Amino acid sequence: MSDPSTPVRWGIELAKLWRCAGLGFPVDVKLLALDYTSKKFSDPIGEIIDHAPHGLDGIDGMLVRRKKRGDWCISYDGNITIPGRVNFTLAHELGHYLLHRTSRDDFRCGQEQMMDYESVESKRIENQANVFASYLLMPRTDFEEQIQGQQITFDLLGDCAARYGTSLTATALKWLEFTEDAAMLIVADADDFIHWSYCSQAAKRIHCYRAPGEELPDAVKTSLRDGKLIHGLTRRVAPGVWHATAEAIESLVISDQFEQRIFLVKFPYASSRDYEKDDEVDAFDVLSERAKGFNWTK
Numbered sequence: 001m002s003d004p005s006t007p008v009r010w011g012i013e014l015a016k017l018w019r020c021a022g023l024g025f026p027v028d029v030k031l032l033a034l035d036y037t038s039k040k041f042s043d044p045i046g047e048i049i050d051h052a053p054h055g056l057d058g059i060d061g062m063l064v065r066r067k068k069r070g071d072w073c074i075s076y077d078g079n080i081t082i083p084g085r086v087n088f089t090l091a092h093e094l095g096h097y098l099l100h101r102t103s104r105d106d107f108r109c110g111q112e113q114m115m116d117y118e119s120v121e122s123k124r125i126e127n128q129a130n131v132f133a134s135y136l137l138m139p140r141t142d143f144e145e146q147i148q149g150q151q152i153t154f155d156l157l158g159d160c161a162a163r164y165g166t167s168l169t170a171t172a173l174k175w176l177e178f179t180e181d182a183a184m185l186i187v188a189d190a191d192d193f194i195h196w197s198y199c200s201q202a203a204k205r206i207h208c209y210r211a212p213g214e215e216l217p218d219a220v221k222t223s224l225r226d227g228k229l230i231h232g233l234t235r236r237v238a239p240g241v242w243h244a245t246a247e248a249i250e251s252l253v254i255s256d257q258f259e260q261r262i263f264l265v266k267f268p269y270a271s272s273r274d275y276e277k278d279d280e281v282d283a284f285d286v287l288s289e290r291a292k293g294f295n296w297t298k
């Protein structure tokens with residue numbers, strides 16, 4: 001059989017291989033990358049090392065061709081202590097190896113490369129590497145089994161993140177990607193400005209998107225200031241706060257590390273009358289592209 005040609009197919013294929021070998025979650029990307037590529041390719045990944053002692057600040061992960069040895073080396077920032085982030089970084093670099101190594105000898109990836117894409121091409125390949133990583137680490141069928149019949153909460157997503165060895169944010173994004181529920185994730189700074197947001201398909205249809213740089217809704221800011229909205233709290237929010245006509249269920253976690261507020265907002269009561277039928281959906285799609293993807297750094 002020929003090699004898969006898309007990030008999704010590669011991710012599914014390697015996840016399957018991992019499971020068929022009788023191995024459980026989380027996928028040990030280090031083991032998989034070294035073993036699989038050495039059996040399959042003449043220019044395998046020969047080594048995976050921590051580059052933190054070499055002072056490569058700001059680079060989460062790298063994939064570099066070693067011409068003399070005829071192989072590739074993945075390196076990562078071992079100083080990063082956020083659960084799940086290193087594993088996602090390694091999967092991301094493995095994605096570059098499988099999908100992009102014929103086009104370049106050197107990939108340097110970090111937060112900046114993820115969110116402020118320098119060019120359409122680098123945006124494309126970074127997105128592809130993230131899509132691959134998400135399919136490898138969080139296979140959809142398994143994810144669906146884990147959450148079946150349960151209310152989606154940060155606690156449940158946290159359980160899934162622990163299972164897959166991924167960050168809470170990457171796990172929430174994966175759920176939003178396949179869910180039929182109208183829901184969105186919003187990451188805001190401590191000064192109430194929205195850093196980025198991501199909507200499920202159903203949430204896009206009711207136009208829930210929030211642009212980077214927008215402020216949080218006034219009612220949310222007031223609740224935060226008055227101490228009524230705190231870490232771990234879930235509450236019902238009236239129409240007019242997160243959506244003009246739909247009531248919402250809002251949950252908040254506060255990430256100490258970045259002083260960020262991460263909101264999970266669900267619209268379980270949004271009815272078809274909230275769905276506007278106009279051409280704006282395309283525009284929203286384009287705008288949301290910027291914040292899309294599995295940014296493992298948050």
Ligand SMILES: [Zn+2]
Nearest residue numbers: 108109126129
């Ligand atoms: Zn990358």
